Each structure stands twice: as C-alpha cells, then as structure tokens.
Amino acid sequence: MTITSPTPARYIVQPAEPAALRIERLNVWYGKHQAIRDVSFTIPARRITAIIGPSGCGKSTLLRAINRMHDLTRDARVEGSIYRGEIDLYAPTTDPVWVRRHIGMIFQKPNPFPKSIFENVAFGLRVNGYRGDIAARVEEALRKAALWDEVKDKLQQNALALSGGQQQRLCIARAIALEPDILLMDEPCSALDPVTTMRIEDLMIELAHTYTIVIVTHNMQQASRVSHYTAFLLAGEDRTGELIEYAPTREIFLRPRDRRTEDYITGRIG
C-alpha cells in the first residue's frame, strides 16, 4: 500500500485490492456553490468504503456523482472523471442509463413503489426489457437481500405494508435484480431502529463478498463496524468538499493522520 499526498494536508491511500472505481479530480457545483473540491481516490472492488464527514461536507453529492445522478439535478455541474475499468463514466460517449444499471443506489428512506413486493423487484427488469425468467430473478434478488423467507408467501402483497427494515431490504433486492456490480447506499439505516440496523449491516457485510459497496453514514460506529476503507471529507469555509484523509478504516479510527479527522471521529467537531 502506498501513500500519496498531493498536498501536505491530504493523506490518500491507494488500496492494495483491485480497483472498482478510480475517481480523478472530481469537482461538483450547485450553481456557484462548490460542493466537491478536486477529489481523487480509488474505491476497491468487493469491499465496503464509507464516506464520512460533517453535515454539508458533500458526502451525498460525492455518492450521487458516482452514478451520474447529478445529470438529473438542475444547476448541478460535474467536472473530472470516474473510471470503472477503462471506461470514464463521464465521457461523452458513456450512456448514463448504462451507468445506473451497473451502479445501483439505495436511499436513506426506504422508497418502495406502491406496488406488490414482486413487482417492486421485477420493475427494473421489465423497464429494461428483460426476456429471461423474471420470477427466478426476483427470487434470487430477494434471497440475496435476505428477505425471501419473510415474503415468499406474500409476493403479491403491497410493499408498503412491510416494516421499515423489510422495505429497505426490498429496495436492496430491487437494486440487485439488475445485477449491478456496485451498490451506493446513502445513510441506509438512519430511518431504522438499532436491531433492524444491525440486520442491514450484516447484510452489507454479506453482500460485499459479491458487490462493491460505498456507504454514506453519520454513524461512526457503523463506519467502523462495516467498512474496510473510510474517506473523510471536510466542511467549512473554502475547504468544503475536500477529501482530507482516505485509508483503511482501522487506521482512520485508530491512527488518524490529520487532526481534523481525529476531531471529527472523536466527536469534537460535528
């Protein structure tokens, strides 16, 4: 593992594992407000990478840049590159629909469609004109999301009748059904109780055998429990949206190199 330090204030580790994504000189603006500033780092494949930092530092903005969701936001502008293998997701020739098929997103608040459990998972397959066995793919996705046993006898029931934790696992199944290789999770447990949160965390750890996971979290225990690598973004004045430190999670929590990282993880800055 090598440490590069583009400026004396940044400690960015290059993971030893194969790369799932290489983010290069990423900048994001909303109108005149710059939310992400010259961020470069590599996200390892089949690992969990946590993005942490104070409120407003740009965590969600960075996550959304990874599957080109800012294309859908008025006034948002992205510069820089994100490479998945040789393909720059921001190249003019790259289709954003293709990007979102390979990079799924799970949101803070579970957001199932007001349809049956089955149709929620089948939805993306139908939209994409999938010609194979939809029922088999739905079952497989629900199994991978650790929900099959709870719902197999009520697949036609409205998804909105499920508990919050079940709804979140359904949203994970909906994303998985499209066979992405990367899953982005934006505070996926913040609307859930502690027991349900543990269940989703266990699921994330299980899914990381197959998928690359990038998670935004405010919960330091969660970042330290589930993630292999952690990226710390800074907020405040003209430094908002800068990546200050990126390293294996153990190092970030046990031996942070930057005082600002230490202040944040120990709760001295919010």
Ligand SMILES: Nc1ncnc2c1ncn2[C@@H]1O[C@H](COP(=O)(O)OP(=O)(O)OP(=O)(O)O)[C@@H](O)[C@H]1O
């Ligand atoms: N659609 C938008 N239009 C304009 N400004 C936005 C938009 N989305 C986010 N911002 C601004 O960009 C900055 C970064 O927001 P972002 O949601 O990425 O931060 P965050 O670190 O995820 O925050 P939090 O921890 O509070 O969820 C904030 O100042 C926010 O107000």
